[in-house]
Amino acid sequence: MSTIAAGGAHAEPSFLDAGGRTGLLSWILSTDHKRIGILYLVSIFTLFWVGVTIGVLMRLEQLTMGPTIMEPQTYNAMFTVHGVIMIFMFVIPGLPAVLGNFFLPILIGAKDVAFPRLNLTSWYLFLAGAVLAVISLFAGSGPPDTGWTFYAPYSLRTGTNVSLAVFAAFVLGFSSILTGINFVTTIHRLRAPGMTWLRMPLFPWSLYATGWVQVLATPIISITLLLVILERFFGIGVFDPAKGGDPLLYQHLFWIYSHPAVYIMILPAMGAISEIIPTFAHRTIFGYRAIVYSSIAIAALGSLVWAHHMFTSGMGELANTIFSLLTFLVAIPSAIKVFNWVATLYKGSIDLEPPMLYALTFIFLFCIGGLTGVMQGALALNVHLHDTYFIVGHFHYVMFGGTGFGFFAALLYWFPKMFGKMYNKKVAIAAWFPLFIGFNGLYFTMLVLGVMGMPRRYYDHLPQFHTGHVIATVGSWFLTVGLLMLFSNFVMALFKGRKAEANPWGGVTLEWTVPSPPPTENFEEIPTIAGPPYEFNPVVTR
Amino acid sequence: MQEEHAHVVPYATFVKVWACLLMLTFILVVVSRMFHEALSVWAMLTITPLKAGLVFYYFMHLKYEGPLLKAMVFVALATLVVFIGMLFFDISSR
């Protein structure tokens, strides 16, 4: 290691250079959490664009009644693969694998995660799962057509590549589990001296809660998917009504994971927002402890509501009632967070930089998503809304408007730190307009279509829904333009961006005390923490 | 090395636990095969978790671990129990 020059510029190379280790092999064999974060960044966003493309094609199909550009079987495969890619390869791994990997150690004052080699293994598993999923698109019997939920008994009977796709999801689940194990252990063991639990910043807190959900919920989907494969190959009968099996048990097992999974998706995004808002309001976060406890409450309560996906499947009355009640309750901790973020703005000195703009947008879109979710939790409404476009609108508001925009905000915030380059802020703001207009044009319309009765996963639509579909499709075009602007801005910045300083935003958490980009070991000396994380006083002792 | 401070469990303790486990297994089998079904279900519901508990506590060293690890194990087991329990809200009412 090079010696440290007095007063500022360090002779230590950044992790991107790492003393000349820049070849491809040095990246794909690296156990440096920052490099692994970037490996995930590249793979995840490649898959994201595949998912976006499929979505755009689906919307093109719905531009006219009757066939437009594809056959019904293709459409079924499209919405299945769109879901599988977006959920298992973008929204679930997204923030933890990219930004959690990059920033968790730095935010808690550590040099790396607890198990760096396991971390790299997680990425290999991610790649393996993604490759298997892509193969399932093309191999033998064609891409799965069951929907990403793989409901029995159809998933047991259809001739398409269900086993391969489901095995891909199994492998991806294993990747997620290992990340969860790594992060939970890291947070327990590697916090810097003086960083008590209640002095830890909120993004690590969100990753802690998420890690527990990854550990305790994911294995349920693992066994469920394994059983689908066993059913298809050996006919053991557990989900097959022809053999006395109960398809509802499949749904239970599936959703016992997949509902907590949505909290894996949203908690880290909320954590990132909790980092961004104080920085651009130049105020400490309002209600730090409330946000901490609400994160834990969301993880816990969120594991108890799964059957709200099954209200119309034929469960007993008692189950319907209990799960509906719990669903209403789980909205409360999320609402507490929204309240705290907004309260942080009060009497703050607001800087509407790109990360802040997108963070505020997150709050707005997430509220719509969350509230439509509560509506669906009402049993009577659910009968009318289940399996309609209302559901599709709802989950895109939370997963895309929520996690997606949260991810964009977090990237806009942390990009200069990660790469040492600043993107064009005007383009980032300009991109917001088509993004916002397109997003709402696409998904708010879906909410309306759903209430009107348009069913989801239908290849075609009746005349009364036609106008809505056209508006939605045009919305998808605006949205795509916005995404292209946002992403090309980042890519351009990588090559031509202005050099970014260590602390371009005036943040007060640990990542802003290291160079942009950080050196391989993050800190020359592990810092000692003297106080809470969001102190915006003139003098901060570290 | 931190491992030098780890608690060393005497051989005799493990042998005694093993003997208990074998005995509990014997009781369980006898009760299941000789007695009324209700009694055998009760035996299973008490003896089996007890055996598992002995393995966790002694063989897996949980007795000698700190409160953190004990709390984590509790959370994991409680999660499974809650999943099963809540599932029965549905199964029992249809």
Added chain:
Amino acid sequence: MSAGVAHTPAAHSDYQGAKIGMWLFLFTEIILFGGLFILYSAYRAKYPHEFHHGGAELDYVIGVANTAILLTSSLSMALSITAVQRGEKRLAMIMLALTVLLGAAFLMNKYFEWGAKIAHGIYPNGPELMKRSAGEGLFFGLYFAMTGLHGLHVAGGVVLLSIMLVYLAKDRIRKGDHVKLENAGLYWHLVDVIWIFLLPLFYLAA
């Protein structure tokens, strides 16, 4: 937990961290098998007589023998760790080797047990099982799925412990540096715990 616990580089020598990581992994195994237990409990509630009947067809003697084998293998596993902690390498190796052998014996029993059932057509989609009621079909479906998944884990454990035996022989596991062995032991004990539950659920269901 106090802050600032480990200043050492994250890659090695955090004994407590390694144990926490291993336990977290074990939780995933508990939940993995838990999903199958969920299914078992649902179907047992639905088909009590058929499960009773199916249980009667399983050979409880092999089941109990396998239980004794695994319980003893847990003993030898635990003894090997105490031996390493005391620097008694030879005893540790003997105990660990015994654990591996007992694990292999378990698998042998399983092989014969399954073989007998399959030979009689009692397996999913097998000729004899197809003639039976749905409930019995589910009993045996779950039997093969659960003991099969468990058996895979035993096999994995046998391989893992064999590797640990080699490490022990080469002093890569020794007094003062044995968290690998402890963690392997935790895995093995969990495999034992799962069997502790499988025994009454299947073999003593009658």
